[in-house]
Amino acid sequence: MEKKITPTSKTQKRNEMIKSAFDIFYKNGFHATGVDTIIDGTGISKRTLYKHFLSKEGLIIATLNYYHETRYKEIAGYIEKAVVENPVDKVLMIFDLLIKLVDAGNVNGCFAMNAKTEYAHKAAEIEAVCDLHINKLEMLVEKYLFEANITDSKAIATQVIMLFEGSILRSKAIQSSAPIKLAKKAAKVICSQS
Amino acid sequence: MEKKITPTSKTQKRNEMIKSAFDIFYKNGFHATGVDTIIDGTGISKRTLYKHFLSKEGLIIATLNYYHETRYKEIAGYIEKAVVENPVDKVLMIFDLLIKLVDAGNVNGCFAMNAKTEYAHKAAEIEAVCDLHINKLEMLVEKYLFEANITDSKAIATQVIMLFEGSILRSKAIQSSAPIKLAKKAAKVICSQS
DNA sequence: ATTTATGTAAACTATTCTGTTTACTTCTTG
């Protein structure tokens, strides 16, 4: 009774839907985007969408997981591969990556924070994925700060992440990556002083 | 033909509506809140609402202006009245005020940033008020940094504001004012190093 | 070959949304 599933089928359509939904939610917001809008772009039918996801909220959670997995891996991969003398330099590299993403026009705020803003105190599952994203980023930063023998690596990591998230907001407001460069400088000072 | 308007009339109902709308928008979000929800709490009719505001968007802009005026005055007043030796201490006081507000349960993110998130690239007028709020806060901080003879007061002000906004997000995520205390420490280091 | 899984297309339900309109009320002011 073993079902031989071709590698593409089953998950392929699902992934298509998630990517398409992610793009539109990211640009348009969640409440402002109807499910009809999401399927319009793709050749996907509404029925298929609701076969794969219980509800619009289920689809949103899937896009959040997609965002977290790809973005976290991107960041972690970017700084892990670097060869530096001081692990603090790896932490500062998260700002370099962000600058590149913003300059490429691929950022419209932090997708996780956008979701958190729209669903605060309303959808616990959505909030949980957002929190996970930030916490994992913070733990990644903390790891390298710990390696650099920084005391209070946990507290410094929180400070760095707050600068990181704050710079995303500021760069969105003025449509420029300049604030991120300033945030990197500030992060450097904070890490050096510890 | 002079209309003798009692101080309360005319503007009173309008202000009532703005305050009521602000409370609900702040808690519930903008797209997630219908105009019916806003008038339900008050004894205000929908007709009156649309007499005073052209549209829901007009009401949102009014709530944003209300937020900016009250919050900015609150912050500016709080730090201006303080007697300190170093103007940098006034800058750091914005974090103290934020801690108080968060601990009192009066914060659900930055109202201006919440609006910016929901209406990015959609409603220029809404975005403009949000930008104004952040810019005026930044200029206030810059003023005191300049007084303290800090070189690059503009850049440091941006860094402080990014920490400020980032700490609002982080405090919302973990439902605690602890991140704001960390942000204050970080701001102190940044200002001292300049 | 036929069953099963997976898909599209589109009509449909039922609710909610913004905004308008009609009819009535209240209060102030000349």
Next chain:
DNA sequence: CAAGAAGTAAACAGAATAGTTTACATAAAT
């Protein structure tokens, strides 16, 4: 008192919303 401004209440219009259902197509596996 009469006129007019400002209000409430509620029905209404028209579009958009989330989600369901019916009918049909395709492709692979037993």
